[in-house]
Amino acid sequence: MAFSKQFPSTTRRSFLKGAGMVSAAAVSGSFPIPAIAQAQEVTMISAENNGAALDALKAIAASFSKEAGVNVVINNMDHEAHKTAIRNYLVAGAPDICSWFSGNRMRAFVKRGLFDDISDLFEKEKYKDVLGATAGAVTDGGKQYGLPTGGTLWGMFYRKDVFEQHGLTVPKTADEFMAYGDKCKAAGITPVAIGTKELWPAAGWFDQMNLRINGLDKHMALMNGEMSYLDPALTAVFDQWEAMISKGFFTENHTSFGWQEAAALLAQKKAGMMNLGAFLRSAFTAEDLPQLSYATFPVLDAKVGHYEEFSVNSIHIPAKAKNKQGAREFLAYFYKPENLAAYLEPAGNVPPRSDLPPSKDPLVNVAVETMKTVQGTSQYYDRDSDPDMAQAGLVGFQEFMAKPDRRKAILTRLEGTRKRIYKI
Numbered sequence: 001m002a003f004s005k006q007f008p009s010t011t012r013r014s015f016l017k018g019a020g021m022v023s024a025a026a027v028s029g030s031f032p033i034p035a036i037a038q039a040q041e042v043t044m045i046s047a048e049n050n051g052a053a054l055d056a057l058k059a060i061a062a063s064f065s066k067e068a069g070v071n072v073v074i075n076n077m078d079h080e081a082h083k084t085a086i087r088n089y090l091v092a093g094a095p096d097i098c099s100w101f102s103g104n105r106m107r108a109f110v111k112r113g114l115f116d117d118i119s120d121l122f123e124k125e126k127y128k129d130v131l132g133a134t135a136g137a138v139t140d141g142g143k144q145y146g147l148p149t150g151g152t153l154w155g156m157f158y159r160k161d162v163f164e165q166h167g168l169t170v171p172k173t174a175d176e177f178m179a180y181g182d183k184c185k186a187a188g189i190t191p192v193a194i195g196t197k198e199l200w201p202a203a204g205w206f207d208q209m210n211l212r213i214n215g216l217d218k219h220m221a222l223m224n225g226e227m228s229y230l231d232p233a234l235t236a237v238f239d240q241w242e243a244m245i246s247k248g249f250f251t252e253n254h255t256s257f258g259w260q261e262a263a264a265l266l267a268q269k270k271a272g273m274m275n276l277g278a279f280l281r282s283a284f285t286a287e288d289l290p291q292l293s294y295a296t297f298p299v300l301d302a303k304v305g306h307y308e309e310f311s312v313n314s315i316h317i318p319a320k321a322k323n324k325q326g327a328r329e330f331l332a333y334f335y336k337p338e339n340l341a342a343y344l345e346p347a348g349n350v351p352p353r354s355d356l357p358p359s360k361d362p363l364v365n366v367a368v369e370t371m372k373t374v375q376g377t378s379q380y381y382d383r384d385s386d387p388d389m390a391q392a393g394l395v396g397f398q399e400f401m402a403k404p405d406r407r408k409a410i411l412t413r414l415e416g417t418r419k420r421i422y423k424i
Contacts (some may be wrong), residue, residue: 047076050282055402075095090319094321096321097318110145114319134312149315149317155370163272190272196401202394203397206296225346230411251271262274264283294363310380337356388421
């Protein structure tokens with residue numbers, strides 16, 4: 001939900017284009033690494049949960065260390081634990097570089113003065129020429145505070161062999177989705193795998209439904225506290241969602257499962273589809289991975305434009321970093337097209353740069369092609385710019401999925417929280 005740029009379908013380079021025209025000249029090749037004034041190490045805290053991507057990051061760091069003569073120390077944390085730890089180490093004990101998320105989640109720390117302005121690096125390396133709209137995802141007040149390190153396009157993932165076995169077709173409309181769900185139930189499989197133990201997958205489902213029914217502007221207004229949860233415009237969203245829940249289309253006892261366990265149900269052919277990002281591939285074996293396919297969320301209102309959930313990870317220099325110059329030089333090396341491509345490939349992230357080679361992963365290339373037709377994007381429900389409001393919303397969505405008969409009480413409570421947080 002951090003940026004809402006346009007992605008015209010007129011040219012090959014329209015992917016991630018909205019924040020500025022993409023340069024026709026690709027930025028590639030090698031360049032000498034400037035000597036770091038003080039020969040000290042560069043420290044980085046990452047939260048990479050893909051082992052192959054972490055190995056690629058370490059290899060890039062080792063290569064930089066060899067060429068620059070400066071040791072890069074990478075400390076990797078559990079992805080979920082890092083979301084809590086970063087609030088502490090940015091204040092005391094900051095590394096020189098850290099991984100995080102762009103958009104409002106980045107801006108929450110920018111407002112507190114905890115991320116360094118790296119506009120000088122953007123200007124020096126001419127990143128705006130190759131980033132397009134993802135530059136906007138790391139920009140606040142006209143200044144850049146990080147580098148986007150790959151995007152995740154949300155959608156409906158499914159196994160091709162399961163669809164073939166049960167004669168299923170990808171639902172493209174609300175009516176087709178309901179028919180699909182009934183056919184799954186008759187075949188003895190759950191239509192949609194979901195795990196809401198960590199709350200956010202339920203909010204992601206709501207995000208996509210709201211984008212399909214109310215469009216980007218109203219969705220952004222709701223996320224920014226400008227629109228009420230009791231607004232009549234949301235009635236159709238909750239009516240549609242409630243109809244899906246009442247028919248038993250989602251994983252039973254989903255509040256007891258994390259997204260990984262839910263993704264395993266998809267991999268094990270116990271569910272038909274799952275709404276998430278491509279990182280759910282981690283639940284699949286190498287042998288089964290070619291069966292994984294992607295489809296966009298069904299159209300729920302033909303009059304509403306094509307908007308998608310597209311979350312962007314990023315990398316930053318903390319304001320309290322000790323070696324900011326060394327951090328900038330490592331980031332410039334890490335962000336070279338060949339290095340960034342090597343890092344992104346294992347996890348299936350959509351590249352933020354327009355000058356990276358095509359991925360070996362067909363799901364990534366499908367995402368790139370899909371984004372060429374998107375009119376605007378919304379990052380998934382933010383938990384960091386207004387933590388209390390976001391937490392209340394996430395819990396509310398989870399409760400709604402578990403007990404839709406309590407809908408009015410849940411939405412009233414969400415609205416009360418919204419008024420308290422935004423002081424309406």
